[in-house]
Amino acid sequence: MRKIGVFVCHCGTNIAGVVNVPQVVEEAGKLPDVAYAVDYKYLCSEPGQKLIREAIAEKGLDGVVIAACSPRMHESTFRSATEEAGLNPYQCEIANIREQCSWVHQHEKDKATEKAALIIRSMVEKTKRNEPLEPIGIPLTKRALVIGAGIAGIQAALDIANGGYEVVLVERLPSIGGHMAQLAETFPTLDCSQCILTPKTVETGKHKKIKLLTYSEIEEVKGYVGNFDVKIRRKASYVDWSKCTGCGLCQEKCPQKVTSDFEGRLGTRKAIYTLSPQAVPNKPVLDRDNCRYFQTGKCQICAKLCPVGAVDYTQQDTIVEEKVGAIVVATGYDLFPKAKIGEYGYGEYADVIDGLQFERLLSASGPTAGEVRRPSDGKVPKEVVFVQCVGSRDPEKGMPYCSKICCMYTAKHAMLYKHKVPDGQAYVFYMDIRAGGKGYEEFVTRAMEEDHVLYLRGRVSRIFQDGDKLIVWGADTLSGKQVEIAADMVVLATAIVPSAGAKDLAQKLRISTDEFGFFNEAHPKLRPVESLTQGIYLVGAGQAPRDIPEAVAQASGAASKVQALFSGEKLVQEPTIAVVDAEVCAGCGICVGACPYEARILNPLRHIAQVNEALCQGCGACVVACPNKASQLRGLSSVQMMAMIDTLV
Amino acid sequence: MATARIDPTFVRLVSQRSGQVIAGCYACQKCTVGCPTAPNMDYAPDKVLKLVQLGWKEAVLRSSSIWLCATCDVCGKRCPNNINIAAVMDALKQMAVEGGYSGRERNIPAFHRSFLGSIQGWGRIHEATMLVLYKLRSRDLLADLDLGVKLIVKGKIPLLPRRIKGLRTVRKLFRL
Numbered sequence: 001m002r003k004i005g006v007f008v009c010h011c012g013t014n015i016a017g018v019v020n021v022p023q024v025v026e027e028a029g030k031l032p033d034v035a036y037a038v039d040y041k042y043l044c045s046e047p048g049q050k051l052i053r054e055a056i057a058e059k060g061l062d063g064v065v066i067a068a069c070s071p072r073m074h075e076s077t078f079r080s081a082t083e084e085a086g087l088n089p090y091q092c093e094i095a096n097i098r099e100q101c102s103w104v105h106q107h108e109k110d111k112a113t114e115k116a117a118l119i120i121r122s123m124v125e126k127t128k129r130n131e132p133l134e135p136i137g138i139p140l141t142k143r144a145l146v147i148g149a150g151i152a153g154i155q156a157a158l159d160i161a162n163g164g165y166e167v168v169l170v171e172r173l174p175s176i177g178g179h180m181a182q183l184a185e186t187f188p189t190l191d192c193s194q195c196i197l198t199p200k201t202v203e204t205g206k207h208k209k210i211k212l213l214t215y216s217e218i219e220e221v222k223g224y225v226g227n228f229d230v231k232i233r234r235k236a237s238y239v240d241w242s243k244c245t246g247c248g249l250c251q252e253k254c255p256q257k258v259t260s261d262f263e264g265r266l267g268t269r270k271a272i273y274t275l276s277p278q279a280v281p282n283k284p285v286l287d288r289d290n291c292r293y294f295q296t297g298k299c300q301i302c303a304k305l306c307p308v309g310a311v312d313y314t315q316q317d318t319i320v321e322e323k324v325g326a327i328v329v330a331t332g333y334d335l336f337p338k339a340k341i342g343e344y345g346y347g348e349y350a351d352v353i354d355g356l357q358f359e360r361l362l363s364a365s366g367p368t369a370g371e372v373r374r375p376s377d378g379k380v381p382k383e384v385v386f387v388q389c390v391g392s393r394d395p396e397k398g399m400p401y402c403s404k405i406c407c408m409y410t411a412k413h414a415m416l417y418k419h420k421v422p423d424g425q426a427y428v429f430y431m432d433i434r435a436g437g438k439g440y441e442e443f444v445t446r447a448m449e450e451d452h453v454l455y456l457r458g459r460v461s462r463i464f465q466d467g468d469k470l471i472v473w474g475a476d477t478l479s480g481k482q483v484e485i486a487a488d489m490v491v492l493a494t495a496i497v498p499s500a501g502a503k504d505l506a507q508k509l510r511i512s513t514d515e516f517g518f519f520n521e522a523h524p525k526l527r528p529v530e531s532l533t534q535g536i537y538l539v540g541a542g543q544a545p546r547d548i549p550e551a552v553a554q555a556s557g558a559a560s561k562v563q564a565l566f567s568g569e570k571l572v573q574e575p576t577i578a579v580v581d582a583e584v585c586a587g588c589g590i591c592v593g594a595c596p597y598e599a600r601i602l603n604p605l606r607h608i609a610q611v612n613e614a615l616c617q618g619c620g621a622c623v624v625a626c627p628n629k630a631s632q633l634r635g636l637s638s639v640q641m642m643a644m645i646d647t648l649v
Numbered sequence: 650m651a652t653a654r655i656d657p658t659f660v661r662l663v664s665q666r667s668g669q670v671i672a673g674c675y676a677c678q679k680c681t682v683g684c685p686t687a688p689n690m691d692y693a694p695d696k697v698l699k700l701v702q703l704g705w706k707e708a709v710l711r712s713s714s715i716w717l718c719a720t721c722d723v724c725g726k727r728c729p730n731n732i733n734i735a736a737v738m739d740a741l742k743q744m745a746v747e748g749g750y751s752g753r754e755r756n757i758p759a760f761h762r763s764f765l766g767s768i769q770g771w772g773r774i775h776e777a778t779m780l781v782l783y784k785l786r787s788r789d790l791l792a793d794l795d796l797g798v799k800l801i802v803k804g805k806i807p808l809l810p811r812r813i814k815g816l817r818t819v820r821k822l823f824r825l
Binding site for chain 2: 425427433445448449452453454456457476478479481483484485486
């Protein structure tokens with residue numbers, strides 16, 4: 001005989017207003033194996049929990065049924081109360097008589113009372129057959145992988161590394177810094193972007209706990225939280241970085257000029273190159289597709305001139321294997337291509353540029369050394385039109401969302417333009433000014449009032465070339481007029497989209513993305529830096545459009561999550577997962593296909609199914625699939641399930 | 650397509666003259682909502698500021714709005730960006746007069762000129778001569794005539810003007 005206690009909660013009037021609680025308690029008390037039955041107004045309150053603890057001790061209960069709300073609400077509350085009283089927490093079960101009874105049968109009180117009693121009886125039947133369970137400990141590799149070394153990835157890597165854990169930081173480009181390295185100055189304080197970024201890139205490059213893998217991409221990710229196995233492709237740079245001193249002679253002497261993506265295709269680099277003078281690591285890579293030696297078989301100037309003989313044309317891609325316990329995804333954004341916008345010239349007008357291109361024109365290390373000169377003829381533009389919401393807030397173009405950073409960077413662009421060309425005029429076409437952030441609204445006001453930037457509320461319908469001018473047709477909805485501006489240059493604040501390859505990476509990581517390709521967080525408010533896959537965290541603009549302060553805050557948030565994960569010796573997992581009875585399993589493998597979490601493999605030696613305890617979520621798909629009933633759920637065996645059903649029907 | 654070119658130099662001239670930061674206007678329309686004469690204006694006060702920002706000089710300087718403004722400054726008191734719109738209207742009036750712009754509201758400037766002319770002549774208002782000047786300027790000889798007769802009968806409009814003592818000082822003001 002078991003000694004089970006039944007505790008019925010009134011939940012104020014939520015339950016007691018419909019269900020006749022005293023009657024339910026009386027019936028429960030008469031059940032065999034039930035030693036004690038009682039009701040209370042709010043069992044989740046501290047006195048309510050005390051009632052449970054004291055009853056367990058005084059009556060010597062060996063099982064507890066709490067008839068209350070959904071187990072999603074307070075199962076953990078009551079299990080820990082049970083544990084505090086010295087009973088195994090998995091001897092505590094919840095009979096849901098609120099969501100599944102009183103709330104849905106408000107007008108049938110008698111029947112609701114009958115149903116509540118039945119639900120309690122079935123849970124008593126289950127509890128009778130409960131066995132004590134212990135949480136499972138999973139081994140844990142205390143190293144983190146950070147994918148993407150823009151400001152978000154760098155911050156996450158630094159925070160985790162400074163917490164004392166090793167970090168592998170993987171970056172697709174030859175050097176770290178991401179888009180922030182392309183920016184001239186940053187809103188709303190106008191600090192020079194490089195000046196605030198380089199201390200972080202230098203620290204990252206030198207950090208003893210950070211293993212930097214630039215010019216590398218994620219090839220394959222296997223495993224699960226605490227135990228990921230990652231294969232990383234290091235692309236051949238054709239330069240032996242262990243020998244290279246970063247003297248720069250090769251890129252100085254290389255005869256092949258190539259249009260530079262880093263410069264927004266407004267400037268050139270060499271076939272052997274680093275992204276910028278402040279590049280970390282300051283080691284060049286050779287662009288095979290544009291190298292004269294690789295294309296014609298002649299040249300080799302870089303190899304001949306290199307004082308340390310670091311150039312190695314025979315280098316191949318290599319695969320690096322890393323074992324990590326957590327992954328931070330910081331893959332960032334791209335800009336929506338202006339070639340997709342017909343009404344603004346399909347990207348064909350040289351002087352219609354995007355925001356990142358304008359950053360390069362403003363940057364001292366950019367193609368014009370910081371002078372604002374338009375791409376077509378190098379003239380200083382005297383009238384510049386900035387257009388916001390290009391692609392953003394445009395469901396027709398597939399991006400109904402606000403790209404968030406454009407209002408601020410456009411104000412900054414217009415302001416910086418005026419600082420460089422004081423006799424020039426800047427115009428901004430906007431739909432709304434979204435300047436939510438510390439000092440942001442004031443910044444936009446400053447652009448209007450101090451730098452005489454003319455803000456026009458409306459969209460631009462068309463841009464076309466007329467001689468050496470770009471004619472901009474737009475609306476000013478505040479005056480209700482259509483306006484026309486003959487501009488020398490147009491800067492489009494094109495929409496933020498997830499970076500190329502993000503979707504592919506999401507598949508490798510088995511994390512989900514939204515319809516636009518941004519990574520999905522576990523909860524939009526309360527778990528914003530976690531993915532739904534345990535052990536994988538999301539930071540920066542890959543998750544949604546973000547500005548620098550937000551990306552940095554998110555990165556630090558994710559880093560603290562990773563450190564919390566690494567703080568224990570082992571990972572603790574709920575024990576209510578599947579087990580395979582080795583005696584019964586025939587090794588048919590049906591369960592392997594049925595498992596949605598890839599938690600099932602066939603043991604190749606014993607030819608029976610095996611559960612990966614870290615991956616199993618206890619969904620029960622294998623239990624249903626198994627023809628021999630060798631697969632069982634701990635805490636909810638087939639025997640328990642049948643007993644419950646027998647009670648109910 | 651009836652599009653118009655923008656002239657960003659105009660807003661600077663008006664800002665300078667009125668001493669107001671017109672670029673600070675974010676078009677909340679609080680000025681217009683409180684304005685007692687806005688319903689009769691061709692451009693409400695917020696629109697006037699917008700047109701100034703756009704540099705549509707002709708439209709602004711020929712508008713009725715600048716003359717219908719009673720300079721009560723309710724708009725300026727309520728403006729969240731601290732723009733004294735009455736001062737802007739005054740500056741626009743001056744520019745309209747200097748530039749010889751005439752619009753729909755011709756009688757109001759004619760009245761202003763007659764009023765000031767009277768003061769320049771006598772140091773104070775002399776209603777009879779002022780009204781004659783105004784009627785000649787507005788070419789509307791018959792309006793309010795009955796009211797004028799009543800006032801004369803009651804002795805409210807003296808026939809002969811009287812100069813004030815400090816006429817010289819008042820005239821000096823006109824030369825400033």
